[in-house]
Amino acid sequence: MNLYRRNKLSGYLPIIIPVIIYHGVSEWTFSREFEDYFEIPHESFRVFIPKFRHLLHDITHMADEAFKTSILMEIFHLLFKYIHFPELDIKLQEIFDLLEQLPDEDKRKEYLFNILKYVLASGPLSRARVTQLTRRFPGGEDMVGVAAQEMLKDLEQTRRPYWEGVGELKATQDTLVDLATELYGPLPGILQVKIKSIQSIENLRALNRKIIRTESLNEFTELVDRAAEN
Structure with missing residues (x-):
């Protein structure tokens, strides 16, 4: 290379x-x-x-035959293709058939655990049905429980804070745009883009406090330019 x-x-x-x-x-x-x-x-x-x-x-919308190049390729194609559909019940059994063909036991357990987390989080099957299908693997039933607990823990620790942060950031940006529009009329498109580019809530809040002391749109634009650079 x-x-x-x-x-x-x-x-x-x-x-x-x-x-x-x-x-x-x-x-x-x-x-x-x-x-x-x-x-x-x-x-x-x-x-x-x-x-x-x-x-x-x-x-x-691709044919299953197109992915029969390797066991792993076929496994993840079936998983991604049918994850949102009732056919997943049958396809999950086919996935497990393929999984059992993997010679490396540690890799097989690793893939099984990740598949279970994905199916429990996004698939149409109940936990009871997933557990029933997974009993074919030694310790499969316990693995479903661990996967479900880890999935819920991940959602609790990452998803909620992330979306709360995104919502707060957008609300602060919108408030600044609304306040500036009240003071100076419709804002130029490029100025709105700059405000939306500011990812610091602290900087946005500071602008909300300072805008009432500005005397012109040019003065406010200069404040936004400096905040966008930080």
Whole structure:
């Protein structure tokens, strides 16, 4: 690989091929053009947006035969494709059949545990049904209980604080935009973008306090510029 880079790349960057692996219920309807995911405040910004397409693997609508290249590939294809559908009951049994073919017992247990966490968190099957299907593995029933406890612990420790933080940040940004609009009328689009780019709640709260002492939109814009840089 190093020899290839020396002889072929000649100082150029290697090609990066972006891939989206999608397994939602409905078909993927979004653009495959990267630039379409940006909200451009002015056409002058368009030259700074990279232009490339991403490859799409819409697993839900791909044939199962396309993934029969290895045991692991087939396992995770079946899992992702049917996770939202009632057919998961049958497919989970097929997944377990494949899992039993893995020669490494430690890896088999590791994959089983992660599969159980994912199925319990996102699948349509009840815990009782998952437990029933998992009894074929030694200690499978206990593993379901441990997976369920760990899943709930993860949700408690990470998901709630994250979304609470996101909600508080957005509310503080919206409050600042509303207050500035009341004082100076509709804000320029680029100014709203700068306010939305500020990720520090403390800086946003400081701006909410300082805005009432500003005498012009230009003065407020300067405060926003400084806050956005920090």
